[in-house]
Amino acid sequence: MAVYKRRYNPYSGTLTAQWSRFFVLTRYAFAELFKSRFFVILLILSLVPILFFAGYIFVANNKAVQLLMQMRSAGLFSVENDYFIMMMIAQTQAAFLLNCWVGPVLIAGDLTNGALPLFLSRPFSRADYVLGKLAVLGLLLSAVTWIPGLLLFSLQAGLAGNGWIWSHIWMVVPIMFCSAIWILMLSLISLAVSASVKLRIVATGVIFISFFIPAGFGEMYNSIMGTYWGRLLNFTEMFRLILAKGFRERTGLLGPLSRNEIPVPAAWGVLILVCLLSLVILNARLKAREVVGG
């Protein structure tokens, strides 16, 4: 019907599948994000290391280029677990920065002017809402972590040949799982912060603090109590521990190997606990704001 016909008409057309409606939030959030030039620049910058890593693979598998660069040692360029650990560290840090920029506004924008009841007064649950917002960060951070990780793995497999893929296929698992837990933890922390803090700059600060303050407390605890269990509060270190174990790292690339090492299940437990805690905070904050007071 033409817009100039001013009368109310009921809607009798088709409806989208209910399960897919959470993605409307994701789509609109991406549309808003890509309006920001700063975001686009940040996204491009976070993908720049991938070009260098891809270049490294190209050089490692190209004897002519190595000769041109006068590389005499054949083992200088190797694409093994250390390479993927470095790639993962670079990209998870990029993901952290992206998350600090994007995460704080995702929910705060809806809460600032009380839009949340409008979402939830429709056939749309709180879980759908969280899923829609989580998908924004999930897709975005995936695009800079495990997706380029797998692309680099495939590139190396294609260029190396000779069964490289079968002897290294196990590395797909840590690329996927380490990225997944990091993305999930970052996303939930930033959504919980976004649901609690309105101002972006403050929210970004709180995300940083939520990583560094517990780590500081952990170190204090270690110093006072003469133990090493305080490291459990250093989430970044716990992630690196998981990363090192996942990639079977033995060379001390991620810091000196210690006898007093936190067990990997404990590291996983801490990160999962942080996810659950963030989810509880997020749920409580949304529940408190979903109803219009009267």
Next chain:
Amino acid sequence: MMNATIELNGLEVQLGNRTILHGLTGVLKSHAIGLLGPNGAGKSTLINTLLGFHSPSKGSARVLGLDSHSNGSALRSLVGYMPENEAFISKMSGVRFVRYMAEISGLPPDQAMERAHEAFVYVGLGEARYRPVGTYSLGMKQLAKLAQAIAHGPKLLILDEPTNGMDPPARKRLIELIREIREASDICLLLSSHLLHDVEETCDEVLILRNGQIASICNLVEERRANRKFLELETIGAEATFTSTLESLGCECAVFSNGRIKVVMPDKVEIREVFKVAADRGVQIRRMNHRRDSLEDIFLNAMEQTGAADGRI
């Protein structure tokens, strides 16, 4: 028989340890229902319960035949909700905001876009639809909220204080819009307002709450019909023959001192027949009040009755 729009069966709602709604029971069958009550009466809690935000601690509420708790999602797919407080995304343009909400309600993107434009033009914000909602005046924000509530074509429109903060012309336009929406389709309306006039102009039935209890359920259509035939006369020279003639026409008369007569007329008797009888009998009618109970009377009555019942008045 007409199905109930809202059916309350001993509905009790507790928030924390406090009981807000105390066993509400009643059936509201009209298409346009007003929700009245003083501050803290439980109007917003009732609306939030009907929307499924609060779970009943006892009893149940059914809206359009669906239980608000167990069929919450199905029910919300039939509802358009305009909350009392600010509810918008300030950086989005008006039409994009409405389109977004329509898509959340399940409309495909192209349909949502078309309906959003229609809704915006319909509420009279066509010229402002590409401006960010945050830049709208209070009245425009109210209209934008109405647009998002109707864009997906709901079966029940819940309006919580829709005329809040609007100047008189804007208020009048909004009330006209609400009446148009009600008359243009089979949409049901639940309107909560402090302004009795708004409810009186748009609703057929009123639920009056006080202290979380039902003070009154009143069918305004029937009230209007009953009151239309109620006359108060001040006469000179009226004798018993005047009232007996009126009674022979089917009127009920009560005679008071100083020539004051109260007359309840049946539907078939018109006022001009009263004048004709008066002229025939040589009775002067010095004053005639075509009295009807306004919603204010009904509201105040309900407040007094429940106040007396709980010992406050």
